Amino acid sequence: MKKKVMGVMAAVPAAVLGTAAIRTALMKAKPAGERPACSRNETELERMGHDFARMIQVKTYSWQSEKDNEAFEKLHAVIDDLFPLVHEKLEKTVLEDEVLLYHWKGKHAGKAVIITGHQDVVPVEGQNWSYPPFAGEIHEGKIYGRGVNDDKCNIFTQLAACESLLKKEFVPDSDIWFVYGTNEECSGPSAVHAIAWLKEHGVAAACAWDEGGAVVDKAMAGMDRPYAVIGITEKGYADVKFTAAGEGGHSSAPKAETTMTRLADFMHDVNHAHLFECSFTPHVRAMFENMAPSFGYGMRFLFGNLWLTEGLLTKLMPKISNQGAALLGTTVCFTEMKGSDATNVIPTEASVVANVRTGYTQGLDASLAILKQKADQYGLKMEVLSSREASPVTPTDTKVYAYLCRCIHHQFPDCGVSPYVMMGGTDNRHYADMTPDCLRFYPLRLSSAQLGTMHSPDENVDLSSLSDCIDFYAYFIENWKAEYGSEAV
Numbered sequence: 001m002k003k004k005v006m007g008v009m010a011a012v013p014a015a016v017l018g019t020a021a022i023r024t025a026l027m028k029a030k031p032a033g034e035r036p037a038c039s040r041n042e043t044e045l046e047r048m049g050h051d052f053a054r055m056i057q058v059k060t061y062s063w064q065s066e067k068d069n070e071a072f073e074k075l076h077a078v079i080d081d082l083f084p085l086v087h088e089k090l091e092k093t094v095l096e097d098e099v100l101l102y103h104w105k106g107k108h109a110g111k112a113v114i115i116t117g118h119q120d121v122v123p124v125e126g127q128n129w130s131y132p133p134f135a136g137e138i139h140e141g142k143i144y145g146r147g148v149n150d151d152k153c154n155i156f157t158q159l160a161a162c163e164s165l166l167k168k169e170f171v172p173d174s175d176i177w178f179v180y181g182t183n184e185e186c187s188g189p190s191a192v193h194a195i196a197w198l199k200e201h202g203v204a205a206a207c208a209w210d211e212g213g214a215v216v217d218k219a220m221a222g223m224d225r226p227y228a229v230i231g232i233t234e235k236g237y238a239d240v241k242f243t244a245a246g247e248g249g250h251s252s253a254p255k256a257e258t259t260m261t262r263l264a265d266f267m268h269d270v271n272h273a274h275l276f277e278c279s280f281t282p283h284v285r286a287m288f289e290n291m292a293p294s295f296g297y298g299m300r301f302l303f304g305n306l307w308l309t310e311g312l313l314t315k316l317m318p319k320i321s322n323q324g325a326a327l328l329g330t331t332v333c334f335t336e337m338k339g340s341d342a343t344n345v346i347p348t349e350a351s352v353v354a355n356v357r358t359g360y361t362q363g364l365d366a367s368l369a370i371l372k373q374k375a376d377q378y379g380l381k382m383e384v385l386s387s388r389e390a391s392p393v394t395p396t397d398t399k400v401y402a403y404l405c406r407c408i409h410h411q412f413p414d415c416g417v418s419p420y421v422m423m424g425g426t427d428n429r430h431y432a433d434m435t436p437d438c439l440r441f442y443p444l445r446l447s448s449a450q451l452g453t454m455h456s457p458d459e460n461v462d463l464s465s466l467s468d469c470i471d472f473y474a475y476f477i478e479n480w481k482a483e484y485g486s487e488a489v
């Protein structure tokens with residue numbers, strides 16, 4: 001691959017390469033600041049961890065067959081107990097599906113800051129954990145458990161920030177709403193219900209802030225600092241079923257082609273044919289240009305001179321990195337298969353489901369049309385089980401966005417900040433109905449390894465990161481001005 005890159009670059013005139021090299025040398029990022037010391041001592045961290053563990057101990061599954069309203073009620077009782085001032089001073093509403101809303105009245109009427117999270121967690125069945133997943137055990141400064149990261153941490157730290165500000169009798173500049181859904185993990189409608197309720201009650205949003213990008217150490221290889229990444233859009237999504245129908249029969253004398261082999265050929269083709277266009281859309285371009293100065297020379301040259309390297313990177317990235325492919329275009333992942341119910345029967349009907357995440361150059365319709373063409377080629381029936389378009393892109397030239405960046409620089413001075421494209425979904429996409437200023441950011445420091453424990457065994461976070469997260473929410477709320485929610489810069 002190295003040879004190929006050099007070969008392509010060799011075709012570029014020396015003067016152009018020289019310009020790019022000089023630009024790269026001048027592009028160095030400002031030296032990163034020091035990571036501030038944690039504001040809580042070890043005893044305080046332990047106490048905070050034990051408080052948080054009480055929320056982890058309530059098993060709030062949202063999968064339909066397992067949704068247990070009593071568990072959510074129990075979680076509400078724990079929250080009331082952990083945050084007595086929140087309970088006493090904020091106006092609390094519980095919707096029918098256990099969505100929890102808190103209204104904190106500000107000094108100025110007008111647009112409110114909506115801060116959200118979700119109470120539900122994904123199952124742990126079949127996973128091998130080092131510690132019990134619903135205990136919230138603390139080991140070497142880290143708390144382990146399902147939901148410590150996704151997403152009970154958000155609820156805990158937001159309300160802890162609120163509690164600490166209430167203790168000081170602080171009143172926010174704008175109204176603040178905390179909204180906690182109950183079925184984000186299964187794409188359920190609780191956020192939609194909450195939004196309908198808020199609109200019905202005349203709430204206008206200055207911004208809607210949800211989980212999303214975190215403060216990640218080594219977000220990309222070769223970076224010289226951790227990066228706080230703010231999700232500004234979520235890719236489109238579709239679950240698509242492909243069915244092959246054909247002759248069945250006994251498996252003892254099979255034909256060369258069966259319903260199963262046709263599906264297999266189709267899957268192999270889709271996986272290897274590079275069906276979808278890859279491109280640097282403006283927000284992907286902005287992300288790399290933003291991050292480029294923090295890379296070492298080679299990567300800085302490549303990503304800091306997209307005017308020269310874009311064509312090359314568009315070809316290379318999907319081949320060398322799954323994340324790169326996902327950033328630049330539509331992806332297809334086959335996830336569920338169904339064939340015969342017996343080991344010795346050729347199925348007359350076999351099917352496979354693909355999870356599709358659509359890009360921005362080829363949206364939902366264009367991506368599905370390409371898949372349909374391929375399915376026709378193999379004589380498969382194609383059925384779209386569910387789908388949604390990509391969420392609108394949050395503008396980054398607004399006072400709201402600039403304010404969030406300022407808060408990040410203040411609270412995480414050792415980190416870079418960048419917008420990014422979210423591959424996964426959050427409840428936040430629904431809030432685009434209320435405001436264009438949808439922010440997907442998790443003020444939580446995570447290592448790449450911790451990031452990988454989300455939805456997986458041994459989900460864990462550092463207690464010191466939890467503490468920083470509380471301080472971040474408190475800083476944001478304390479310094480927020482009603483005027484930020486008005487219009488573009």
Ligand SMILES: [Zn+2]
Nearest residue numbers: 150151184211
């Ligand atoms: Zn989540």
